[in-house]
Amino acid sequence: MLKRSLMMLLLAGVALAEPTPKKVAMVLKAEGPSQALTGQMWAAGDRIQLPAGAKVTVLLLNQGERVELSGGGSVEVSSSGLRLQGAQSKKLASTQVRLALTGENQRQIGGMTLRNTKPPDYNSVLDRVEVSETGVSVSRPAAAGVPPRVQFVYQDRDNVASLATDFEALKKLQPPEQSVFSTQVAGRKVGSRWVWEAPWPLEDAPKSYSLRVFPVPSGPMLLWTRLYHPGSEELKELASAREQVRQWVRREPRSVEPWVYLANLLEEKGRLEEALGALQSALALRPQDTGLLEMKARLLLDLGRYLQAYQVKNPPAKPGRRP
Numbered sequence: 001m002l003k004r005s006l007m008m009l010l011l012a013g014v015a016l017a018e019p020t021p022k023k024v025a026m027v028l029k030a031e032g033p034s035q036a037l038t039g040q041m042w043a044a045g046d047r048i049q050l051p052a053g054a055k056v057t058v059l060l061l062n063q064g065e066r067v068e069l070s071g072g073g074s075v076e077v078s079s080s081g082l083r084l085q086g087a088q089s090k091k092l093a094s095t096q097v098r099l100a101l102t103g104e105n106q107r108q109i110g111g112m113t114l115r116n117t118k119p120p121d122y123n124s125v126l127d128r129v130e131v132s133e134t135g136v137s138v139s140r141p142a143a144a145g146v147p148p149r150v151q152f153v154y155q156d157r158d159n160v161a162s163l164a165t166d167f168e169a170l171k172k173l174q175p176p177e178q179s180v181f182s183t184q185v186a187g188r189k190v191g192s193r194w195v196w197e198a199p200w201p202l203e204d205a206p207k208s209y210s211l212r213v214f215p216v217p218s219g220p221m222l223l224w225t226r227l228y229h230p231g232s233e234e235l236k237e238l239a240s241a242r243e244q245v246r247q248w249v250r251r252e253p254r255s256v257e258p259w260v261y262l263a264n265l266l267e268e269k270g271r272l273e274e275a276l277g278a279l280q281s282a283l284a285l286r287p288q289d290t291g292l293l294e295m296k297a298r299l300l301l302d303l304g305r306y307l308q309a310y311q312v313k314n315p316p317a318k319p320g321r322r323p
Contacts, residue, residue: 021045022079025058026264028257030291034071037291038282039260046077050087057092058082059261066092066257119314122170124304126213126223128193130273133235135199138213138223139190147187147194149216154181154201157208157226173221175214184216205231208270223304228270241265256285256292263295272299 021043030036034054050071073086181201213223248258259282266275300309
């Protein structure tokens, strides 16, 4: 069990203003009776129980080492590495990926849990959020007529809605009186989609934001998502990581681990759509992995696809089968 309170991890009340602990290890694969989840981040201060029969493969982020841990015992995480008590460890072949993550994304630490058993009644019509060096693009399938104008409102990072939230209240939110940056943009049709694009605020990167999108002149909020504007060095890091993952996949084509690594890195750097794509490659290999499903739900949640996030944890009953 993680020593820090799981209240920090249940998405409804993450204290984003507090300093985040240093991320030390990434769980690349978890098997057996353990609360460790595939894709989970371990940070300084964590204590993880590994019962007998548990087997967990972790990547030590600042060392590039891959280690297999097995129970029974526990693992204490510090800024300098892992301390084992009763658990066993075995070094695996190095992945050659070495990375120090910022800890900016608290949602990754310890995984997350979707608690609400009631389907949400609010879902964003903007079903794609993409970021680039120059700005942010949101889009949806095209409808009849001309795409309306929308207002992009960038705010300092705040709590993005969770499935434990009253989504009816979200629909009633109006543009805030104060923001980091706000702009109105016209939509355009690109292929079969309506697309709206806005620049980043004129602030030095890296920087985290919450983005709210509203129709113009007024109406219910269309989208609430979290963004991260990476710095130039982080963009170079991402390009290098993608190439490392391509090589890793060639070496281990049936391994879920490179895709887990890439999905977590992309999420950390604010590439939520791309992270979801990498995660789908992992799920193609391990479709029932609890940790991967939690990651998918978290990403869908933060992209405004609340119903899809709910359905990840509560899949519809198959025809001919009793619920």
